[in-house]
Amino acid sequence: PGQINLKILVAEDNSINQKVAIHALDQLGYQCDLAKNGKQAVELHLRNNYDVIFMDIQMPELDGLEASKFIRKYEIENQPLKPVIIVAATANAFNEDKLNCLQAGMNYHMSKPFRPEELKKILRLVSQMVNKI
Numbered sequence: 001p002g003q004i005n006l007k008i009l010v011a012e013d014n015s016i017n018q019k020v021a022i023h024a025l026d027q028l029g030y031q032c033d034l035a036k037n038g039k040q041a042v043e044l045h046l047r048n049n050y051d052v053i054f055m056d057i058q059m060p061e062l063d064g065l066e067a068s069k070f071i072r073k074y075e076i077e078n079q080p081l082k083p084v085i086i087v088a089a090t091a092n093a094f095n096e097d098k099l100n101c102l103q104a105g106m107n108y109h110m111s112k113p114f115r116p117e118e119l120k121k122i123l124r125l126v127s128q129m130v131n132k133i
Contacts, residue, residue, distance in 0.1 A: 006030060006051045006052060006123065006126060006127065006130065007033075007048060007049070007050045007051045007052075008025060008030055008031070008032035008033070008050060008051065008052050008053075008054070009032060009033050009034075009035060009041060009044055009045060009048070009050045009052070009053045009054070010022065010025070010032050010033070010034050010035070010053075010054045010089075011034075011035040011037070011038060011040070011041035011053060011054065011055045011056055011059065011064065011067065012034070012035075012036070012054070012056045012059070012089065013036055013037055013056060013058075013059045013060055014056075017056070017112060017113065018034055018036075020112075020113045020114060021054060021089070021114050022034070024113075024114040024115075024116060024119055025114075025119070027116065028116065028119065028120060028123065030123065032054075033048065033050075036059075037059045037060045037061040037062060038055075038059045038060075038061060038062030038063055038064055038066060038067030039061040039062040039067070040061075041053060041055065041059075041062075041064075041067050042062065042067050042070050042071060042074075045071055045084060046074065049081070049082070049084070050084050051084065051085065051126060051130050052084065052085045052086075052087060052122075052123075052126045053071075053084055053085070053086050053087065054087045054089045054110070054114075055067060055068060055086050055087065055088055055089060055106065056089050056090065056112075057088060057089075057090045057092070057097070057101070058090075064088065064089075064090075064104075064106075065100060065101070065104040065106075066104075068086050068088075068101075068104040068105045068106050069104050069105060071084060071086065071105070072104075072105035085107045085108070085126050085129060085130075086105065086106040086107055086108075087106065087107065087108045087109070087110050087122055088101035088106045088108065088109045088110065089110050089111075089112050089114070090109070090110075090111070090112060091111070091112050097109075108122055108125075110122060
């Protein structure tokens with residue numbers, strides 16, 4: 001089970017990837033909300049102030065990079081809002097993609113499909129960061 005109660009959002013437009021992510025989190029004892037595109041991810045985060053967002057990069061309406069940039073800009077304009085941890089969830093593991101994710105304000109990069117060990121490691125880091133705030 002999850003060590004602490006994290007507020008998690010999964011932003012993913014592919015229904016199979018949604019199910020895989022929800023199942024992987026559930027197996028580790030975490031529940032999450034779901035956004036089907038970047039625009040919905042931004043709207044849900046502004047309403048619910050998540051601890052962590054697993055953000056797909058390629059989504060309709062607003063891609064993951066643009067959604068992340070918007071969230072970071074909003075956090076700067078609305079300090080002292082606690083910054084959300086954004087994890088890029090992508091099938092692309094190229095260094096250029098990782099760099100684009102970091103430049104957009106994402107904290108970590110994770111390959112899809114979600115692997116339990118990698119997910120556990122990231123959630124442990126997120127838990128430690130959330131506890132420090």
